[in-house]
């Protein structure tokens with residue numbers, strides 16, 4: 001995978017994402033997106049020649065009109081030509097309708113042994129829960145979706161505030177997340193790699209900064225990732241990190257964020273248990289590193305104006321310690 005253009009403005013990064021194939025419906029990495037792409041290809045290859053044909057006929061008609069007046073023989077041929085054209089159009093429309101129907105069957109085909117995930121959209125980030133019949137094996141992360149290759153994923157979609165839409169173009173089409181409703185979408189990845197999804201339904205001020213980092217791994221890497229995410233946060237190992245954990249739980253942070261294995265149990269913000277293992281911060285608004293993390297906590301409204309995370313007043317020392325601690329949350 002090519003390195004991500006970390007310093008570009010998010011809108012430009014999103015645009016480029018379409019070109020470097022991490023977020024392109026024309027570079028499918030899964031069965032459902034491939035079925036959609038087949039319809040797209042067919043439409044292109046039918047509609048482009050038809051368009052050219054119609055324009056050619058129009059040009060021909062314009063020239064002919066001046067060349068000759070109309071005769072009975074000419075009228076008969078025109079009627080025959082027109083009838084043939086109507087039959088052709090009806091036939092091609094039937095092909096397009098049938099292909100769209102077949103693609104739809106692919107998108108909604110039953111799957112066996114799926115990975116079960118629940119994605120809840122919030123203004124303006126994604127909560128991602130990995131479901132398991134055994135509750136002790138469930139865990140929650142945010143703004144990243146990891147899936148194993150060659151195994152279907154059944155994703156339950158919910159919203160906690162307004163209507164959002166999940167779109168991971170390399171895996172499937174769009175599906176709305178609607179408050180008070182549960183939708184589901186199935187994705188069967190076929191190619192490992194790093195991809196990108198994006199909210200595709202205008203949902204307020206930071207709608208454009210509502211991206212989802214998508215990672216398709218082989219089965220072994222996925223299992224290892226899952227086992228790691230299920231584990232509680234590693235205990236702080238340096239005095240600064242220990243102080244950071246204390247500041248985190250003593251200030252407002254813990255009211256909104258959960259860190260498993262600590263007293264922090266807030267649920268209005270993303271789960272931070274393994275924050276440092278993510279690639280991005282605040283739903284793709286920033287790449288994740290020490291500098292951006294510090295900047296984000298110091299002034300979230302500067303980096304994502306309107307975000308539901310307030311700036312919590314912290315002394316420089318407190319901020320440093322909290323960042324020290326959060327960076328240990330691998």
Ligand SMILES: [Cu+2]
Pocket residue numbers: 121124163164165199200201202203207210
């Ligand atoms: Cu949204």
